[in-house]
Amino acid sequence: MIRREDITRHYAYDPAQVDRVVPEVVEHVAVVVYDAGWPLASAxxxxxxxxxxxAAALAVEHVGSTSVPGLAAKPVIDVDVTVEDPTDEAAYVPALEAAGFVLQLREPRWHEHRAFRGADPRSNVHVWGPDCPEVARHRILRDWLREHPEDVERYAAAKVGAAEATNAVGGVVMDYNGRKEPVVRAILERAFCARGL
Incomplete structure (x- = not known):
């Protein structure tokens, strides 16, 4: 059972708590108009x-900006995968790697998050355990944006601005994420209130 306070708590990214398997690199952050092919890519x-x-995948769900019709996004499909125990990497890492997904990082202190990158189509696969509050947050944000076009516009503008600022200084994707985070949190707060959280 996920506690309300865990869903509504905002977490601060701390690079010191990230075990990077693949070093983070500077890359151009491109935010593009919504592509109607993204649902097919996510499938x-x-x-x-x-x-x-x-059966080791208890749930597989399209999340992130590419899951919201009409929302500008980086052309990267985000997928949440729930497994029984993210620390039991032998149960899923070799199989995902054999399927072409490359383990990028581990975040043991953030719900035992593991992140993989896929190339065809380009994707970020996030592995979590059952009843993870971050999975609930992803769904709440996605579902809210699907129903609130005014917040889609607001978020799209924040994404474009964050990408431009990040590219201007040669930053990394986590810099981009940090720049748009205040808008994400404000939208989530409205979604939480609407749900009685």
């Missing part, structure tokens, strides 16, 4: 994950 990623993990 392809889900099939790849399901084929690799079978």
């Amino acid at each position: 392809r990623v889900a099939r790849q994950i399901d084929g690799a993990l079978g």
